[in-house]
Amino acid sequence: MKFTRSARSHRHEFSLPMINIVFLLLVFFMLAGVIEATEIIEINPPEAQTGGQSENGKGDVLVAANGDFYIGDRQVTASLLSAEIAGLRDRDPDLIIRLKADSNAAATLVIVALNALRDAGLGKVELLTIEARQ
Amino acid sequence: MFRVAHHPRTRRHLISLTPLVDVVFILLIFFMLASSFNDWRSFNMALPVRGVAADIPQDPIILQLSGDGAMLIAGRVVEGLDLVSALSAQIVENPERKIIIGVEEGVTVQQTVTALDLVEQAGGAGATLVNSDLAQ
Numbered sequence: 001m002k003f004t005r006s007a008r009s010h011r012h013e014f015s016l017p018m019i020n021i022v023f024l025l026l027v028f029f030m031l032a033g034v035i036e037a038t039e040i041i042e043i044n045p046p047e048a049q050t051g052g053q054s055e056n057g058k059g060d061v062l063v064a065a066n067g068d069f070y071i072g073d074r075q076v077t078a079s080l081l082s083a084e085i086a087g088l089r090d091r092d093p094d095l096i097i098r099l100k101a102d103s104n105a106a107a108t109l110v111i112v113a114l115n116a117l118r119d120a121g122l123g124k125v126e127l128l129t130i131e132a133r134q
Numbered sequence: 135m136f137r138v139a140h141h142p143r144t145r146r147h148l149i150s151l152t153p154l155v156d157v158v159f160i161l162l163i164f165f166m167l168a169s170s171f172n173d174w175r176s177f178n179m180a181l182p183v184r185g186v187a188a189d190i191p192q193d194p195i196i197l198q199l200s201g202d203g204a205m206l207i208a209g210r211v212v213e214g215l216d217l218v219s220a221l222s223a224q225i226v227e228n229p230e231r232k233i234i235i236g237v238e239e240g241v242t243v244q245q246t247v248t249a250l251d252l253v254e255q256a257g258g259a260g261a262t263l264v265n266s267d268l269a270q
Contacts, residue, residue, distance in 0.1 A: 019155055026162045033169020046247035050254040051175035063243070098176070103244035107199070107237040110246065111182065111263050118181040126176035129247050 039100070040073040046103040047132040059088055061117070063101035063109050078112050085120035099127045177250050180232075180260040194232040195224050195258075198266065199249055201240030214252070221256035233261040 041064050061081070062070040069076050076084050089095045097117055101110050110127070117125050197217075198206040205217055212220055224231065235249050246263065253261045 015151070015155070019151070019158070022155070022158055022162055026158060026165060029162065029165035029169050033165060033171055035165075035168050036170050038170075045172070045174075046244045048175060048177070048247050048251045050251050051177050053175060099179070101243045103242065103247070105243045106239070107241040107243050107246040107263065108239060108265060110243055111237065111265055114179060114182050114263060122181065125179045125181060127179050127247070127250070129175050129177065131173050131175060 040070060040075075041068070043100050043102050044104065045100060045128060045130045048129040049132045051129050058092065058095055058098075059085075060098050060100055061085070061113055063099065063105050063113055065102040065104045067105070067109055069109075069113065078116065081113065081116035082119040085117055085122065089120055089122060095122065097122060097125050099125055101127065177247070177254070178260055180262045182262055182264055194234045195221065196234050196236060197221070197249060197253065197261075198236045199238065199241045199245055201238045203245060205249060205252075217252050218256045221253060221258060225257050233258045235261050235263050236266040237263060238266045 039060075039062060041062060043062055043064070060072055064070070069078055069081050071081070071084055071088070085097065099110065099113060099117075101113075114125065196207070198209075200206065204211050205213065207217070207220055221233075225233075233253055235246065235253070237246055250261055
């Protein structure tokens with residue numbers, strides 16, 4: 001006795017493993033990745049072996065490699081940084097700033113940003129890094 | 135009128151496969167492009183002190199970073215694990231001492247973070263960054 005299969009079921013038989021893999025990839029990217037707003041400029045974050053998990057920060061201050069400062073997606077000059085942050089703090093008194101500085105930026109720029117944050121009356125700042133690749 | 139009886143094996147699927155695969159592909163591409171795998175970590179930074187004498191910490195541990203990548207404690211170049219042990223000895227001696235990292239022109243953020251990393255490994259927390267001319 002010989003069983004015959006329809007052409008339709010035969011076609012699906014080949015595509016099912018592909019669909020399985022696509023589903024697995026989809027589940028992987030959904031679970032492993034984090035969807036977050038991309039920065040207006042490319043920041044190459046510094047690497048560190050220690051450092052706690054970043055959880056509390058709300059506002060992002062970016063320090064670009066060329067020395068530009070950004071609050072979120074808005075470019076600000078160093079002289080206006082303090083006033084802008086003070087405005088944000090007035091709206092949210094518990095504001096904790098996350099400082100994202102490019103690893104190739106001059107460290108003195110970070111000091112300029114930290115001075116501005118202190119002048120704005122902030123008490124706590126997180127300097128963001130990523131885990132060093134072994 | 136005749137009624138055409140559907141054979142059970144050829145009944146239509148409720149969801150046809152091709153649009154489903156299309157949607158799954160689009161979702162996959164969206165998650166591949168939008169997902170970020172950066173594992174953000176953070177150092178809690180102590181904000182720099184104002185230039186008021188009362189605010190400046192007494193007898194701080196000063197770690198100097200020079201533009202050529204060297205790290206100095208009390209004018210002596212120390213590296214890696216030596217720096218960790220030198221710092222931890224000073225921190226254990228007096229845990230209340232503040233740590234100040236002085237940076238020169240030409241020092242990058244990566245060098246500074248490496249120094250913060252070593253300070254944290256030595257048990258120090260909340261180092262303050264200052265320009266070198268203030269640290270001296």
